[in-house]
Every structure is written in structure tokens, then in C-alpha cells.
Amino acid sequence: xxxxxxxxxxxxxxxxxxxxxxxxxxxxxxxxxxxxxxxxxxxxxxxxxxxxxxxxxxxxxxxxxxxxxxxxxxxxxxxxxxxxxxxxxxxxxxxxxxxxxxxxxxxxxxxxxxxxxxxxxxxxxxxxxxxxxxxxxxxxxxxxxxxxxxxxxxxxxxxxxxxxxxxxxxxxxxxxxxxxxxxxxxxxxxxxxxxxxxxxxxxxxxxxxxxxxxxxxxxxxxxxxxxxxxxxxxxxxxxxxxxxxxxxxxxxxxxxxxxxxxxxxxxxxxxxxxxxxxxxxxxxxxxxxxxxxxxxxxxxxxxxxxxxxxxxxxxxxxxxxxxxxxxxxxxxxxxxxxxxxxxxxxxxxxxxxxxxxx
Ligand SMILES: Nc1ncnc2c1ncn2[C@@H]1O[C@H](COP(=O)(O)OP(=O)(O)O)[C@@H](O)[C@H]1O
Ligand SMILES: [Mg+2]
Numbered sequence: 001x002x003x004x005x006x007x008x009x010x011x012x013x014x015x016x017x018x019x020x021x022x023x024x025x026x027x028x029x030x031x032x033x034x035x036x037x038x039x040x041x042x043x044x045x046x047x048x049x050x051x052x053x054x055x056x057x058x059x060x061x062x063x064x065x066x067x068x069x070x071x072x073x074x075x076x077x078x079x080x081x082x083x084x085x086x087x088x089x090x091x092x093x094x095x096x097x098x099x100x101x102x103x104x105x106x107x108x109x110x111x112x113x114x115x116x117x118x119x120x121x122x123x124x125x126x127x128x129x130x131x132x133x134x135x136x137x138x139x140x141x142x143x144x145x146x147x148x149x150x151x152x153x154x155x156x157x158x159x160x161x162x163x164x165x166x167x168x169x170x171x172x173x174x175x176x177x178x179x180x181x182x183x184x185x186x187x188x189x190x191x192x193x194x195x196x197x198x199x200x201x202x203x204x205x206x207x208x209x210x211x212x213x214x215x216x217x218x219x220x221x222x223x224x225x226x227x228x229x230x231x232x233x234x235x236x237x238x239x240x241x242x243x244x245x246x247x248x249x250x251x252x253x254x255x256x257x258x259x260x261x262x263x264x265x266x267x268x269x270x271x272x273x274x275x276x277x278x279x280x281x282x283x284x285x286x287x288x289x290x291x292x293x294x295x296x297x298x299x300x301x302x303x304x305x306x307x308x309x310x311x312x313x314x315x316x317x318x319x320x321x322x323x324x325x326x327x328x329x330x331x332x333x334x335x336x337x338x339x340x341x342x343x344x345x346x347x348x349x350x351x352x353x354x355x356x357x358x
Contacts, residue, residue, distance in 0.1 A: 001113055001296055002075045002327040003043060010068040012038045012060050013353040021329060022346040023075075025321055028331045029358075030350035036331035039350070040116065040301040042070045043329070046084055047114035047299075048138070049093070049105050054120060059090065066090070074112065077296045084112055106148050113142055113290060117283040118303030124282055125267065125275040129256035136257055139286055140195045143293050147191050154184040154252055161235075165243050174239060182232035185252040189223045196221050196257060198293065202285035203259060210284070210316060211277050215262035224254035276308050284320060297326035306332050315340075 008017040013035045028036045041051050041060060051060055061068045069087035076082065085096040086108060095102040102108055123131045140147045161177045200219040207217040225231045234250050235242075242248055259278065264270055270278070283300075291297045300321075306314055318340045321328050330336075336347065347358040 003072050005073040008042045008070045010062040010065040024344035026329045027336050027347045034350040035353045036350045043114045047112040113298035115287050115298045116301045121279040122275040124279040140191045144191050150187045157181045178235040185231050188252040199289045202289040206281045206285040210281050217259040221257040225250040300328040302330045
């Protein structure tokens with residue numbers, strides 16, 4: 001997917017945003033606070049309904065306004081063009097795809113794959129399991145759209161069990177929800193396992209080229225409960241302890257996966273630079289994997305790459321971008337190295353929420 005036109009209104013510093021990127025590598029250059037990250041954020045919101053910024057659920061709506069919208073025209077490898085729109089007020093959202101109103105956001109997200117890397121992405125390595133799960137589940141979603149339904153049902157059943165934990169429901173009520181939870185967790189686990197089995201080799205390969213100094217990566221995945229015991233039995237056994245804590249301690253919401261490197265005993269031993277490079281490995285692997293699995297590259301957004309990586313790793317990434325015929329949006333507070341501008345690169349200056357192509 002390539003975005004041909006992006007427009008937005010009342011998004012952070014932008015009263016109006018208009019961006020017509022080139023089909024390959026687009027550099028957004030400008031001082032801090034100019035609005036560069038916000039442009040990437042607009043694409044990200046179309047792709048997932050929320051921002052990547054810390055506190056991603058805080059509205060990016062321009063101060064003093066009551067509604068923002070984002071609109072994009074996309075071009076696809078099969079020759080199709082699509083029109084995507086999302087608007088939000090404090091209370092509600094509305095989405096459109098090719099002119100038709102959508103009853104749910106799933107089809108919008110499916111039509112708009114955007115992969116993002118920025119300062120927050122090291123959370124993928126150093127942060128809580130939730131960040132790695134969300135990376136994995138987003139990948140799952142793009143190959144198995146029905147995962148959204150499984151997730152919705154899972155969350156509903158989990159809420160029910162958690163409510164029972166806080167009340168004093170009879171055991172039989174627990175049994176009903178625990179049975180459902182075990183079945184849904186099994187479905188989610190199967191999708192995640194399939195996904196990681198096919199994504200894994202891409203992760204290992206990208207790690208081999210971006211961080212060869214760490215040795216060959218090995219992927220580990222834990223479903224969130226003890227598979228030998230089975231989730232249904234574990235939930236029944238843990239009821240009293242879960243009651244004390246007030247929440248369900250086992251299940252699909254506790255899964256985690258990780259890349260082990262022979263040279264790294266513990267994840268906490270990684271330097272910040274290494275953690276960032278590994279997060280970038282995940283993003284590049286996901287990008288190539290999506291191309292092979294879905295038939296099309298996602299839009300790749302790299303925020304502030306230069307300050308995230310040392311120059312040797314940064315140059316490798318730019319070479320990678322030149323070799324893969326995808327659309328990329330990169331931000332930088334300094335002019336890009338002229339050697340990085342070979343091929344089809346375009347440069348836009350962003351200043352005070354205005355964009356000018358150089
Ligand atoms: N809700 C908001 N309303 C108005 N302005 C905002 C809002 N949120 C952020 N801003 C401003 O938007 C600007 C753009 O930030 P950002 O896109 O992060 O810039 P850059 O990436 O170029 O450093 C900042 O100056 C920030 O103060
Ligand atoms: Mg920024």
C-alpha cells in the first residue's frame with residue numbers, strides 16, 4: 001500500500017494538513033515541534049485507531065477543537081485505489097472506506113497497513129509484554145482478520161470472570177466463563193503460533209543483518225498459561241488467588257514472545273542502542289513478512305531514525321529501504337546525508353505545521 005494523498009484537520013498543531021508523498025522514500029525534515037511526527041501519527045491512526053505516542057489513548061485533537069479527521073487515498077499493487085477516512089469527536093468515531101460508512105473499524109485497519117518505528121519502539125524490547133503482544137496481534141490481524149472477533153469475545157468473557165472474582169458468584173458461573181475463556185484462548189494461541197512460525201525466520205534473518213554482533217536469534221513464545229495443565233483447569237485452580245488479586249492471572253492476555261540472542265543473557269542487559277536496533281529488526285521483519293504473506297508492503301514510518309541509531313546501523317537501514325520497493329516516510333531534524341538520497345527520494349521541509357517540498 002502506498003499513500004498518495006494524506007489530509008487531516010485539527011490534528012495536534014495542524015489546522016489543515018495536506019501531504020502528497022512520493023511513492024518511495026520521503027524525508028520529512030524540520031525543527032523540533034514542527035509537526036513531523038504528527039504526520040506519521042496521522043497514518044498510524046488510520047491503521048490502528050490510536051496513536052503510538054505514550055498515553056496513546058489521549059486524543060491528538062488540536063487544542064480548543066471538538067472534532068478531527070484524517071483522510072487518505074491509497075494505491076495498491078493490484079492497481080486498486082482506495083479512499084479511507086476516519087473522524088473523531090470526544091464521544092464517537094465515524095469511518096468510511098471508498099465512500100461507504102463502516103459499522104466497525106476492522107475493514108479500515110485491514111485496508112491501511114502501516115508499520116511504525118520511533119523512540120517509543122524500544123518498548124518492544126525493554127517494555128512490558130503488552131507491547132510485544134500488540135506487535136504480534138497486529139501481525140496476526142493482517143493475515144487472519146477474524147482474530148478481531150476472537151479478541152472481542154475473549155475480552156467480554158474475561159470481563160465477566162473478573163466481575164465474578166470481585167463478587168461472590170457460585171462456582172457454576174465461573175465454570176461457564178472459564179470454559180469459554182479456555183476455548184477462545186486456544187483459538188488466539190493457535191493464530192499467534194502460526195503467525196510467529198512464519199514471521200520467525202524473517203526476524204532471525206533481519207537480526208542477522210542488522211545486529212550480527214549479537215549472534216543468531218532464537219524465538220520463544222509463551223501462551224500465557226501452562227499448556228500441560230490446560231487453561232480451563234488452571235483457571236479453576238487459581239480462583240481463590242485470582243479473587244485475592246482481583247483479576248485473572250492466566251490466559252491469552254498474559255502471553256509473551258521474545259528473541260533470544262546467545263550473547264545476551266538477559267533482556268535487561270541490552271544497551272538502549274541495542275534495544276532500539278532489535279526493535280527495528282522486528283519492524284523491518286514485519287514489513288517484509290507482510291509483503292510475502294499479504295502480497296503488499298505496508299507503509300513504513302521511521303520517526304527520528306538518526307537519533308535512534310548510530311550512523312553505521314542508520315546507513316544499513318537506509319540501504320535496506322533502497323533495496324525494498326516500498327513507500328517509506330522518515331523524519332529527521334537535520335538534512336539527510338546526501339548519500340542517502342540516491343534513487344527515488346523526496347525531501348519535504350516541515351516548519352510551524354507547514355510543508356514545502358525541497
Ligand atoms: N493537542 C494538541 N493541540 C495543539 N498542538 C499540539 C497538540 N499536541 C501537540 N501539539 C503541538 O504539535 C507540535 C507537533 O509536534 P510533533 O509532531 O511531535 O513535532 P516534531 O515531530 O516535528 O518534533 C508540537 O509543537 C506540539 O506542541
Ligand atoms: Mg518528532
